[in-house]
Amino acid sequence: MLLKKELSLTFRGLTYWLAVLFIGVFLFTQLGSDFISLKQPEPGQSDYGIAHTTNKKDIQQQTIYNLLQQSNNESYNTYPLGFLKTVKPSKSDQAVIEKIIERATGRSINQLNQIQLKQTTNTPTQQIDPIAMAEQIPIAKSYTYKQFEKDMTEVEKIIGKGSDFAKNTYLHQSYKKINYEEANHNFQTTLTKDRVSGAFARMTCDYLGIILALVPVFVAATVVLRDRRSQSQLVIQTKRISSFKLQGTRFLATVILILLPVIVFSFLPAFQSVYVAQKYQHTGSLFLFYQYILGWLLPTIVAVVGISFLVTTLFNGLVSVLFQLGLWLLSLLVNGRQVVGSIGLNLIPRFNAVGSRDLFEGIFTELVVNRVFWFALGVICFLISCVIFDLKRKGRIHYGHPR
Structure with missing residues (x-):
């Protein structure tokens, strides 16, 4: 009752x-x-979507590509409490990040930007595919995944908490294009x-x-x-x-x-x-x-x-x-x-x-x-x-x- x-x-x-x-x-x-x-x-579709990837090379390429974009802007996005906070590092910290990029790729920053320029010259901005762009980023043969994790930890310390380069974040933000067999x-x-x-x-x-x-x-x-x-x-x-x-x-x-x-x-x-x-x-x-x-x-x-x-x-x-x-x-x-x-x-x-x-x-x-x-x-x-x-x-x- x-x-x-x-x-x-x-x-x-x-x-x-x-x-x-x-x-x-x-x-x-x-x-x-x-x-x-x-x-x-259906077979023959142009796009079957994307899925999270665990491939180490894909993770390295997409994360380094993202780091390169933010490095070129000399401005890094962080979300310490879910809100966007832009971080502008000192010249010395910026130099450290650029060295990490060059060590990871075996190329200079200028060479990497030239690779991107060739890729985007005849591509409309709205059609630029970040996954395809990241695939053009070379990874040095001597650059191990263990070193990559260590470098991203250092980048996170420089930029601050909530950046794209925290381990949990870059793992969740790494994708691959799936084919018909995977989609099916x-x-x-x-x-x-x-x-x-x-x-x-x-x-x-x-x-x-x-x-x-x-x-x-x-x-x-x-x-x-x-x-x-x-x-x-x-x-x-x-x-x-x-x-x-x-x-x-x-x-x-x-x-x-x-x-x-x-x-x-x-x-x-x-x-x-x-x-x-x-x-x-x-x-x-x-x-x-x-x-x-x-x-x-x-x-x-x-x-x-x-x-x-x-x-x-x-x-x-x-x-x-x-x-x-x-x-x-x-x-x-x-x-x-x-x-x-x-x-x-x-x-x-x-x-x-x-x-x-x-x-x-x-x-x-x-x-x-x-x-x-x-x-x-x-x-x-x-x-x-x-x-x-x-x-x-x-x-x-x-x-x-x-x-």
Whole structure:
């Protein structure tokens, strides 16, 4: 009965329906009117797309090419907190970087620029292919990959944190053009291993994860502040119901009501995945799709609601909204340049690609650790909020003025 009452109170609130609206609008505007597409590659296409590469020579060439461009401008891009910060090194530091480029290629800066000039003379600017340009950059035979890693570490020290020459960054930014065989392999993997539904679910979770890292805080804060705004906290103090049961019911009701529109709004991409699988004579799986939805997004909801319960209970106001907004922005900015396969301990795991099953398998363990971490953190924050709420009911901590 208590759970039903809490569900009803939150469900009828304006804040909840605004949150539902934001979730729905964000998802459908990001996925587009056609939601997620999947096309079978055909022989003879001019372009089959690109994929991350682990080829050491490709990584060296593309990174050195990027370093050469920024060196020519004597200006280097860094993103220490996700925002662009341009760094202009001293003459001595610039000379060190130029020596690294020359050591890596076995050519002078002038010779390298001449190679680029020949490549771009008859090519319109909009048609310049960075991967093809990087392939023209020679790598000296004596230049080992170990030396390359050492040099990029030195470059990063000169430029500063968040540059293109941090190891994790240049590895994620190194690509290769794929051919028909590779494109067809990726397509067949999406049909067989992912059953289409898995690939569509990862893209859906990527977008929903962004909005769910913020929106639930508004609903949770409203739930926690409800008693103080209605001046009913004194009545609640006299009730025999335990603090854990009361807070637990509210926590559960909030999580359920946030999860409900997520499940409903994801119906369209879920059923589309089944339709697309049938189109290619395969069988999609709604069960698989919603395994992703629950496993990927439920920890985000629990974490945000748990943190909001704790901060709001502790500070008696909407501080939790500001706190979560800061965490949300930080999570977005940290992963802003790596939107496919970027996990770590970030609140918002990114996988903004349809398919890429091989890459997903490589990061699956990291993703599981990430999701367990945030789910556990959300529960711990909730439990601490119960203790604080109980102390306030017993008068050991005074209520503040509601904001």
